[in-house]
Structures are given as structure tokens and as C-alpha cells.
Amino acid sequence: MIKESWELFILMMAFGGITIYFFNLPKIKLNAFETRAMLQVGLVAISLSIIAMAVSYILQLSGSRSVPLIFGMLFFVGSVLMRVLGLHVINYLTDRSGDSQRVLIYGGGSAGIQLASALRQSKEARPVAFLDDNSNLHGLMVAGLPVCASSGAGKLIKKYNVGRILVAMPSVQKERQNDIISNLSGLGVEVHILPSYVDMMAGNKITDDLRLVTPDELLGRDKVALDTPEIAKAYAGRVVMVTGAGGSIGSELCRQLVSCNPARIVLFEQGEFQLYSIDQELRPKANRAGIEVAAYLGSVTNGLRVSNVIADEAVEIILHAAAYKHVPLVESNELEGARNNVLGTQIVVEAAAAAGIERFILISTDKAVRPTNVMGATKRMAELVVQDIQTRQPATKFSMVRFGNVLGSSGSVLPLFQNQIEMGGPVTVTHPEVTRYFMTIPEAACLVLLAGAYAKGGDVFVLDMGKPRKIIDIARQLITHSGRRVLDPETGEGDIEIKITGLRPGEKLYEELLIDNESLRRTPHTKILRAEEAKLSQIEVAAMIKEIRAAVEEGDEIRLRQLIATRVEG
Numbered sequence: 001m002i003k004e005s006w007e008l009f010i011l012m013m014a015f016g017g018i019t020i021y022f023f024n025l026p027k028i029k030l031n032a033f034e035t036r037a038m039l040q041v042g043l044v045a046i047s048l049s050i051i052a053m054a055v056s057y058i059l060q061l062s063g064s065r066s067v068p069l070i071f072g073m074l075f076f077v078g079s080v081l082m083r084v085l086g087l088h089v090i091n092y093l094t095d096r097s098g099d100s101q102r103v104l105i106y107g108g109g110s111a112g113i114q115l116a117s118a119l120r121q122s123k124e125a126r127p128v129a130f131l132d133d134n135s136n137l138h139g140l141m142v143a144g145l146p147v148c149a150s151s152g153a154g155k156l157i158k159k160y161n162v163g164r165i166l167v168a169m170p171s172v173q174k175e176r177q178n179d180i181i182s183n184l185s186g187l188g189v190e191v192h193i194l195p196s197y198v199d200m201m202a203g204n205k206i207t208d209d210l211r212l213v214t215p216d217e218l219l220g221r222d223k224v225a226l227d228t229p230e231i232a233k234a235y236a237g238r239v240v241m242v243t244g245a246g247g248s249i250g251s252e253l254c255r256q257l258v259s260c261n262p263a264r265i266v267l268f269e270q271g272e273f274q275l276y277s278i279d280q281e282l283r284p285k286a287n288r289a290g291i292e293v294a295a296y297l298g299s300v301t302n303g304l305r306v307s308n309v310i311a312d313e314a315v316e317i318i319l320h321a322a323a324y325k326h327v328p329l330v331e332s333n334e335l336e337g338a339r340n341n342v343l344g345t346q347i348v349v350e351a352a353a354a355a356g357i358e359r360f361i362l363i364s365t366d367k368a369v370r371p372t373n374v375m376g377a378t379k380r381m382a383e384l385v386v387q388d389i390q391t392r393q394p395a396t397k398f399s400m401v402r403f404g405n406v407l408g409s410s411g412s413v414l415p416l417f418q419n420q421i422e423m424g425g426p427v428t429v430t431h432p433e434v435t436r437y438f439m440t441i442p443e444a445a446c447l448v449l450l451a452g453a454y455a456k457g458g459d460v461f462v463l464d465m466g467k468p469r470k471i472i473d474i475a476r477q478l479i480t481h482s483g484r485r486v487l488d489p490e491t492g493e494g495d496i497e498i499k500i501t502g503l504r505p506g507e508k509l510y511e512e513l514l515i516d517n518e519s520l521r522r523t524p525h526t527k528i529l530r531a532e533e534a535k536l537s538q539i540e541v542a543a544m545i546k547e548i549r550a551a552v553e554e555g556d557e558i559r560l561r562q563l564i565a566t567r568v569e570g
Contacts, residue, residue, distance in 0.1 A: 244322030246274025300344035404437030
């Protein structure tokens with residue numbers, strides 16, 4: 001038989017090589033061997049069987065006609081088995097080398113399956129199992145990996161020495177995603193969220209596609225939607241001046257004002273670089289929208305400069321964001337804090353009243369409520385100044401907005417903790433029980449703009465920010481989402497230490513938004529509340545301003561603190 005079929009062997013070797021090359025079998029990457037690759041092998045096997053039949057028929061060879069079919073089947077089985085065995089050997093050697101990190105994939109859906117497939121092509125990570133809340137999937141094999149209940153994540157981490165969990169549920173609701181992150185955060189492993197797996201399918205590293213936590217996710221609540229028609233109506237066609245325009249809040253106010261279509265945005269800032277930065281960023285966008293931009297260097301404590309800018313630009317609305325706000329710095333520079341925050345506010349409100357502008361909005365803070373530090377006290381005094389001027393200048397609507405801590409602003413915990421994590425730690429927290437209300441920069445800026453739209457005069461506006469969050473919980477969340485682990489002082493496991501440094505001078509364990517909860521009134525927006533709080537008389541405010549000015553001019557810090565103790569409630 002062999003002697004009779006030697007021509008067949010020679011011809012099949014030639015045709016076989018051509019067929020295999022035609023169907024690109026040598027180009028199939030071993031660690032990407034899956035259904036489509038098996039289909040290509042099957043097509044080659046069928047083609048070789050047909051060629052063998054044709055050659056046998058043409059050469060009039062004797063023998064069973066089933067031999068070419070058996071040959072094709074053996075080729076298919078042999079090709080698939082050799083590739084599968086080779087893949088298992090490579091995976092075994094990779095696992096033994098210890099270079100790749102073992103990971104769990106949370107979500108056994110299409111995103112999780114494609115993520116597992118992408119990870120098999122990488123050297124950085126090796127998936128070992130799926131976690132899923134769907135009980136119908138528990139115990140099944142998906143993409144060659146077992147699907148386990150999320151409640152058993154701790155056992156799987158110990159069993160496989162898992163160092164990372166990848167959440168592959170891009171379509172899940174934000175609230176559910178936050179719950180998942182919260183549940184996984186206490187397992188002592190890195191937790192990453194996968195927003196998109198398209199690039200990963202191209203073979204990119206997993207760290208390129210896994211994002212870190214955003215300010216929105218640190219809120220512990222849903223972001224408040226404040227985009228309402230009232231904002232655009234209130235500012236359209238007006239000349240709006242923003243003091244402190246180069247700061248975190250001031251610059252975001254300017255960005256959001258562009259969408260309100262004002263006639264002109266007047267930038268007022270004492271820092272040259274800050275003014276240059278926001279002017280360079282804002283001017284191209286404003287020009288495209290047909291909005292004029294004017295930039296002025298100056299301090300709010302310079303009355304002549306403030307009055308001239310208001311008059312020259314015919315300002316109609318002032319958003320007063322200029323302030324010294326960092327508690328430790330103001331605590332050690334209290335006279336300058338009082339000069340800028342109180343006397344500066346008094347200068348701007350008097351200039352606004354003299355010019356008869358339409359509206360004035362002061363940006364205040366929750367630290368102004370029963371303050372325990374100089375910064376909070378000066379902001380409360382600024383509120384009293386604004387409340388007083390309203391009683392004598394009804395033509396202008398003066399109002400105030402109280403913020404919680406603004407995530408992402410300069411001096412907030414977010415950039416501080418991120419820098420500390422990048423440096424390798426420790427992350428410093430003043431007290432394990434410190435809590436704060438948090439909001440994002442866009443929420444804060446939009447709240448200011450809405451307050452201007454809703455203002456009736458003398459109002460204090462606050463945002464319903466849900467429950468306050470522990471600072472130490474935010475520190476843990478940031479460490480986890482940066483791809484690190486919190487250091488356990490008992491076992492020594494983990495990367496980043498959380499160090500308790502003790503409360504700073506004037507720092508409170510918790511903050512409040514209202515002096516009197518009974519003063520709350522509703523506004524057209526369900527998440528924005530108006531408070532009608534007690535005021536000082538005109539004579540009391542005048543005496544307070546006189547005392548502050550004297551203390552500042554004489555450099556008398558004790559006199560300033562005595563004044564704070566007598567004039568500021570709480």
C-alpha cells in the first residue's frame with residue numbers, strides 16, 4: 001500500500017503545506033487559541049480530506065475511500081490537542097515562575113469573559129476564578145474558570161494567593177458598583193474597576209485600562225444633579241464678576257458660567273499665575289460662545305481697585321469666592337485671615353451696594369457653624385457682614401452658600417492623600433473618628449450659581465449632602481483604588497500605612513451646616529435648602545468691623561481672638 005501511495009504522500013505534503021499556510025494556521029497565537037482558531041483548524045482538516053480524495057481518484061489509487069476522512073479527523077484532533085497541551089504547559093510554567101499576579105474577576109458576564117480572555121494573553125496577571133452574585137452561575141465553568149459566590153471571595157484569596165480583584169461590570173448602576181467596592185475593600189487585596197475592555201482585547205496591560213477612584217465615588221452618595229434652567233436664566237446676558245477666580249471654586253464657577261451665556265465674565269484674582277491660568281483656559285471657550293472675558297489683578301482688601309473694576313465693567317452680579325480657607329495656615333496667620341476674609345468681604349459688599357448691582361453671593365463654609373478655628377470664625381463674621389448689608393440695601397440681593405469639604409479642591413484630602421500614596425505613605429489622618437460632609441467641585445460651583453437664581457435677600461443656602469463620611473474610610477478607599485493595600489500593623493502585610501497624627505489646633509471631630517435646624521426652608525430644588533438664621537444689628541456689625549480693623553492694624557492677635565469669642569456664636 002505504501003509503495004502504491006508514495007505519490008499521494010508527496011502530493012499531500014505539498015498541498016497540505018499550501019493549505020495550512022492559506023488558512024493562516026501558523027499565525028494563530030497560542031495563548032489566543034479559542035473557538036475561531038478551532039474553526040480554522042477544522043476548515044484545514046476538511047480541505048485536506050477533500051484534496052486527499054481528489055488525488056486518490058485522479059491517481060486511481062486502491063484503498064478505502066474512508067481513509068481521507070479518517071486522515072482529516074486525525075489531523076483536526078491532533079492539531080487541537082497539541083495546541084491545548086502546549087498552552088497548558090506554558091500556563092503551568094508561567095504560574096510556577098511567580099511573575100504573574102493571580103486575580104479574581106467580579107462578574108461572569110460578557111465583560112468578565114472578554115477580560116479573562118485578554119488577561120490570558122498578558123504576563124502581568126492570571127485569572128483564577130469568577131465572582132458573581134447570580135446563583136444560577138455558581139458551580140459552572142465559564143471561559144475555563146469556575147464561577148463562585150462573592151461571599152466566598154475571602155477563601156478564594158487565601159487558596160490561590162490572589163492579589164487583586166477586577167470588577168468587570170461596566171453596565172451596572174453606580175449605586176450597586178459602590179456597594180460592590182465597599183464589600184470588597186475589607187478583603188486586604190487591590191480592587192480595580194474596569195470601565196472598558198476594548199483596549200485590553202488589543203493586548204494592552206491591565207493597568208492601562210483600570211481606573212482609580214474619582215471624587216464622585218468618594219461621596220458615599222449619588223451625585224446631586226443641579227443642572228436646571230433657572231441657572232441659565234439668572235446669568236444670561238449679565239456681566240458677572242468672580243473674585244478669587246483662579247482658585248479651585250472660582251475657576252470652576254467661571255467654567256460653568258460659560259454655559260450660562262453671560263454678556264461678560266470679569267476675572268478678579270490677586271495671584272498672577274492663577275489669573276493667567278484661568279484666563280488662558282477660559283478665553284478660547286468664551287470666544288467660541290461669543291462671551292467677553294476681562295482679567296484683573298487685585299486684592300479684595302483694596303477698596304479703590306474693587307470699586308473701579310465694578311464701575312468700569314458695569315458689573316451686575318458678583319460671586320465672591322476670594323478667601324483664605326486652609327485651617328492650619330489661617331490658624332497661624334490669623335490677622336491676615338481676618339483682613340482677607342472679613343474686611344475683604346466688607347469692602348466688596350459695600351462696593352457692590354454702592355454700585356447698585358443686582359446680586360451678590362458669598363461662598364462660605366460649614367466651618368462657619370459654631371467654629372472652633374479662626375478660619376471658620378472669620379467666615380462666620382463675613383456672613384454676618386453680608387446679612388447686615390442686606391438690611392440696609394434692599395435693591396441688591398445678598399446671599400450666602402455654605403459648602404462642605406470640596407473633593408479635589410486645593411488643600412482637600414483627595415490631592416493630599418494621593419500625593420502621600422504616590423510617595424509610598426504614610427497617609428496621615430488626624431483622628432479615626434473625624435467625619436466631614438463632602439461635595440465635588442462641580443456640585444459646589446453649581447450650588448453657587450443656583451443660589452444666585454433662588455436668592456431673595458439675606459439667604460443662607462446649603463446642599464443636602466447626605467451623611468458625613470469618615471476621613472479614615474476615604475483614606476482606605478483611595479489606597480485600595482490606587483492599586484495598593486492598607487498596611488496591617490499586626491501582621492505587617494500591606495503597602496501603605498495610615499498614621500493617626502492627632503487633631504490639629506481648632507479642628508473639630510465633625511462639622512455642621514446649620515446653626516439652627518429649625519430655620520430651614522425649602523427651595524424649588526429638593527436638594528437645596530434655605531436657612532433663615534439670626535443676625536447681628538447694624539451697630540454690632542459696625543463695632544465688630546471697627547475692632548477687627550484695629551486688631552489688624554495694631555497686629556494684636558489676642559484682641560482678635562477676644563472679639564471672636566464675644567461676637568461669634570458657638
